Amino acid sequence: MTRFTVLASALLLGAGAAAADPAQTYRSECAACHGADRLGGSGPALIPETLGRMRGPKVAEVIAHGRAATQMPAFDKALSPEQIAALAAYVKTPLASVPAWGPEEIAQTRWFDPDYRAADAPVFDADPLNITLVVETGDHHISVLDGDTFEVLDRFETPFVVHGGPKFSPDGRYVFIMSRDGWVQKYDIWSLHQVGRVRAGLNSRNIAMSADGKHLAVANYLPMTLSLLSTEDLGVERVMPVVGKDGTPSRVSAVYQAPQRQSFILALKDTPEIWEVATDPEAKAVYEGFVHSREKGMIEALPSSQGLFARRRIEITEPLDDFFFTDDYRHLIGAARNTERGVVVNLNVGREVAELPLPGMPHLGSGISWERDGRRVMATPHLKEGMLSVIDTETWQVIQTIKTDGPGFFLRSHEDSPYFWSDVFFGPNKDVMHVIDKQSLEIVKTLRPVPGATLAHVEFTRDGSHALVSVWENDGAVIVYDAATLEEVTRLPMRKPSGKYNVFNKITFSEGTSH
Ligand code: DHE
Numbered sequence: 001m002t003r004f005t006v007l008a009s010a011l012l013l014g015a016g017a018a019a020a021d022p023a024q025t026y027r028s029e030c031a032a033c034h035g036a037d038r039l040g041g042s043g044p045a046l047i048p049e050t051l052g053r054m055r056g057p058k059v060a061e062v063i064a065h066g067r068a069a070t071q072m073p074a075f076d077k078a079l080s081p082e083q084i085a086a087l088a089a090y091v092k093t094p095l096a097s098v099p100a101w102g103p104e105e106i107a108q109t110r111w112f113d114p115d116y117r118a119a120d121a122p123v124f125d126a127d128p129l130n131i132t133l134v135v136e137t138g139d140h141h142i143s144v145l146d147g148d149t150f151e152v153l154d155r156f157e158t159p160f161v162v163h164g165g166p167k168f169s170p171d172g173r174y175v176f177i178m179s180r181d182g183w184v185q186k187y188d189i190w191s192l193h194q195v196g197r198v199r200a201g202l203n204s205r206n207i208a209m210s211a212d213g214k215h216l217a218v219a220n221y222l223p224m225t226l227s228l229l230s231t232e233d234l235g236v237e238r239v240m241p242v243v244g245k246d247g248t249p250s251r252v253s254a255v256y257q258a259p260q261r262q263s264f265i266l267a268l269k270d271t272p273e274i275w276e277v278a279t280d281p282e283a284k285a286v287y288e289g290f291v292h293s294r295e296k297g298m299i300e301a302l303p304s305s306q307g308l309f310a311r312r313r314i315e316i317t318e319p320l321d322d323f324f325f326t327d328d329y330r331h332l333i334g335a336a337r338n339t340e341r342g343v344v345v346n347l348n349v350g351r352e353v354a355e356l357p358l359p360g361m362p363h364l365g366s367g368i369s370w371e372r373d374g375r376r377v378m379a380t381p382h383l384k385e386g387m388l389s390v391i392d393t394e395t396w397q398v399i400q401t402i403k404t405d406g407p408g409f410f411l412r413s414h415e416d417s418p419y420f421w422s423d424v425f426f427g428p429n430k431d432v433m434h435v436i437d438k439q440s441l442e443i444v445k446t447l448r449p450v451p452g453a454t455l456a457h458v459e460f461t462r463d464g465s466h467a468l469v470s471v472w473e474n475d476g477a478v479i480v481y482d483a484a485t486l487e488e489v490t491r492l493p494m495r496k497p498s499g500k501y502n503v504f505n506k507i508t509f510s511e512g513t514s515h
Contacts, residue, residue, distance in 0.1 A: 022087045022090035025079065025086070029075065029079070030043075030046065030087075033072075038091065038095065039099070039202060044181050046091040047095055047202075047222075048092050049222050050181060050203055051091060059092065063087055063088060064079075064081075068139075098202070101223050103236040106199060107198075107235070110198045111196055111197050111198070113193065113196055116188070116193050116194065118190075118191055119188070121190065123191060123192055126149070126153065127146075127147065127148060127462070128173070128189060128190065128503070129172050129462060129504040129507075130146070130147030130462040130463075130504060131144060131147060131153075131189055132459060132500055132503070133166060133175065133500065133503075134468075134470075134478055135158070135162050135166070135497065135501075136495045136496060137496045138496030138497075140157060140160055140162070141155050141156060141157055142162075142187075143492075143497075144156075144192065145478075147462055147466075150480055156193075156194055159179035159183035160183075161179050161180045162498075163178065163179070163205070164178060164205065164254075165506075167207055167257075167506075168209075168501075168506050168507050169209070169213045169507075170212070170213040170507055171213075172504070172507050173188065174187065174231070175187050175503075176209065176216055176231065178200075178204055178206060178207045180203060181199070182203060182204040182218070183198070184197065184200050184229065186231075186234060196234055198229065198234040198236075201220035201225065202220070202223065203221045204220050204221065205219040205221060205251075205252060206219050207255070208255045208257040208264055211262050212262075214230065215229065215230065215231065215237060215279055216228070216230075216231050219252035219254050220251070221269075224249045224251050224252070225239050225240060226242060226264075228277075237309075240309070243271075244270070244272070245313060245315070246271070249270070250268040250269055250273075251268070252266050252267070253267040253268065253321035254267045254322070254365070255267075258276075258325065259329065259509065260328060261276070261347070262279050263276045263277055263278050263279055264276070264277040265323065265332065265347070267319075267320060267321040267334065268319060269319055269321065271319060272316050272317060272318050273319075274320065274332075274345060275314070276311070276314065276347065277311050277312075281308045283307055315350075315351075316343070317343075319336075320334025321335060322363060322364045323365065324364040326393055329347065330346060330347055331346055333356075333364055335358065335362050335364055337361075340357065340358060340359040341356065342356050342364065344356070355396075356391065356396050358382070358389060358398075359382070360382035360385025360387065360407070362381070362383075362389065363380060363410075364380050366410045367411065368411050368420060370415075370438050370511060370512070377391060378390070378391050378393055379402075379411055379420065381409060381410070382407055385407055386424070386427070388411070405424045405434070405446065406424040407425060408423045409423055409425040410456060410457045410458065412458035412460065412513060412514075413438065413512030413513075414460035414505070414513075415464065415511050416463065416464035416465075417460065418437060418438055418439070419437060419444065420436050420438055420512065421469075422434045422436060424455075425454065425456050430454045430455070431450060431451055431452055433448075433455050433456075434447075447481075449479055450471050450477075453473045453476070454472040454473060455470070455471060456470050457498060457499055459502050459513070460483060460510075462502060462503075462504040465483055465484070466489065468481075469481065470497040470498060471494075471497070472496060472497065476494050476495065477492055477497070478491070478492045478497050
């Protein structure tokens with residue numbers, strides 16, 4: 001905001017224009033940064049789809065007092081409380097119409113950092129596969145940590161409000177990061193430099209990379225599409241409208257990579273279908289197989305949809321989201337919202353094969369699996385109940401529930417650790433982290449390093465020797481623990497650190513981490 005607009009607003013205020021038209025206030029005070037269409041510019045989009053997920057202070061509070069460590073100024077001197085309230089309500093009303101956001105619009109947003117030069121080898125001495133990224137949501141940055149010394153090698157700005165896990169190229173050199181505003185950022189870890197950005201959606205959920213590292217899929221709520229990008233140059237390969245068999249357009253809750261299947265799996269929010277999109281150019285043969293199966297009445301395949309990005313619909317009884325996949329990607333468990341049950345879908349035959357009771361909103365996407373008594377088990381937290389469910393992945397029975405100090409968000413382990421770690425994200429005990437024995441399923445230690453602060457999300461180093469925990473506060477930290485003794489080793493100050501992602505654990509699909 002310029003000095004002139006502050007003055008003009010103050011005069012307007014003095015003239016008793018407290019209840020000025022919020023659209024007019026928006027045009028004069030906000031449009032320069034947030035876009036005349038409210039879809040963002042140097043500031044984020046101001047639409048309910050994004051603001052509804054805003055963490056921390058309420059919208060009116062941010063307008064009045066600004067946002068620390070960002071370009072957002074305080075407007076409490078320029079606007080009256082009534083004007084601020086009207087403006088907050090205005091930006092929370094849906095747009096009259098969603099603008100077209102197809103291949104051309106996306107391509108026009110492609111931007112490459114003019115200062116970027118690709119290094120021939122890593123510009124640092126650290127093990128490039130033991131790098132851990134820390135997403136700092138407090139001021140929209142990512143810290144690049146040396147996983148052996150815990151030194152911060154770089155700290156770079158991300159698009160506004162990153163959500164979901166960044167995705168690494170199969171060799172671990174590049175990483176792709178997505179914001180809820182639909183921006184995808186490419187960063188070169190070897191060069192410690194941003195490569196470029198593209199806006200693949202207007203309101204997006206997450207991204208997934210194909211097993212060969214060539215394609216990036218972006219799951220969108222707004223518009224209801226899947227955007228497919230080339231990882232090489234962020235070019236648009238395809239924008240796939242997502243419409244159910246009965247013609248119902250659907251938001252995409254999330255997209256996942258299924259490496260053994262060479263495909264993306266899509267969770268659809270508004271239609272009872274799961275989609276599988278081939279990332280194998282030879283998918284024709286695979287899909288002919290499905291046609292053959294269809295003759296036996298088992299699944300539906302689209303013979304016209306073959307080759308790269310061939311699409312297959314799997315019809316289910318009601319929309320499922322938040323998927324957990326078995327290690328071979330033959331089965332997934334999805335949560336059926338409002339019914340307190342989990343549904344197991346066999347992706348090979350394309351139908352529901354089991355269901356199990358999962359009350360309290362399971363957060364299956366955070367699930368992890370391991371061997372116990374010669375059986376493969378998985379565990380999931382519940383967002384609304386202080387418990388973890390441990391499930392046998394052959395019989396699909398809940399074999400145990402573990403009572404915790406409150407509902408948690410994330411679970412994490414490592415194949416070389418006897419423990420898994422579970423946060424308590426909600427309620428009076430949000431400052432604790434349980435460490436649980438993978439065999440006895442007993443809580444062996446409850447950590448509370450910063451009383452009163454939210455403690456959440458764990459990532460292990462490459463060898464599993466250390467566990468990194470976020471103190472999820474503006475003046476927060478990443479606390480590094482010895483994963484065997486469970487003693488604190490060091491504490492790194494960070495701005496509201498959320499997820500942490502180790503290159504090696506991610507590219508090797510470590511069994512204790514999210515994929
Ligand atoms: Fe997430 C991952 C969905 C709210 C932080 N979250 C994911 C993924 C999905 C998902 C589908 C897996 C995508 C991936 O990594 O590729 N999250 C949802 C929701 O549906 C939910 C409940 C509501 C929403 O509207 O989004 C939700 N998520 C949150 C939060 O409130 C969190 C705690 C803070 C925030 O950033 O909004 C949050 N979600 C995260 C993080 C991951 C994530 C840090 C990556 C975890 C990982 O280890 O991979």
